[in-house]
Amino acid sequence: MSSNLKNKIKLYFDQNWYDETIPDEVRERYDDEFESIIKEYKWNNVYPVLKDILINDCNDEASIVNWCHHFWDYALIYEYKVPNPEMLVAYLYSKVDIVNNSDAFDILDTIAISVLPINLMETPCYAANADPKIQHRIEDLKSGKIQF
Template sequence: MSDQSLREAINDLFNRRWDEELPDEKEESLQDMFDNVIENYGWDQVFKAIDNYMRTTCLTSESIVNFANLFWGYTCTNPRKIPEPYRFLGYLYYRVNSKPWDYDCAEVYEGLVFNMLSGEDDYNHNPFTNYDYIPEKDPDIIAEVEKLREENL
């Protein structure tokens, strides 16, 4: 498979409404497609393509919330570590002005934070059990959001 094929697959997976009612068979086929793309390219290459899609296509709060919900749907049951998780999360928070609750996506964002930052024995970044941890106040997420604001994307 070529890089163009990978970009097309990522576009097919993410260029749809997350809340669209799909038959179970279609949902399963999309998940199978996601899993097959990872099997064919490897997670690192697929994630780079996903990150590129997010940064070039998701330029509004509505589009980033849609993306986050789809990404969560594909990865929530089988989370994978990503390089530079704060960079990725910073972009998600940047596009919703660090206020995911205003866009009805706080639970999805918190799930992504937990999957990307928490390990089996690390509950410091778990907003579901560590009530003192608030992703929007995480200095590393804030630093990434501030970088993006300075770049004025």
């Protein structure tokens, strides 16, 4: 993994997503700049760095939720494919208490619906945290049986 790439990405992901002092035009510029990073380095090189930041640099629920918002803004909005999306979703749900944090629930649910191969026409009330396959992975992650 390139430390140069990680440092570039962290410039965006280390910002507080909730910082309302950042003007919309600056946020739009960040979106464009991050898209340029993906184009320059390619998604298959960027995603492992994003995953590394999530696992190694996000040490509490707030930082994980912040990562999720940036991940949505900078990556998923462009519909890049996530390798092993079930594991990403299970990892996020294993680390964040969605019962007591509605903002966390909203962004995790948005990510889950975006990356998982589900058909919302067939399952309009899909909830990843209630999906037995995801629940099983969450438990395996929490127990240390598997790693993300």
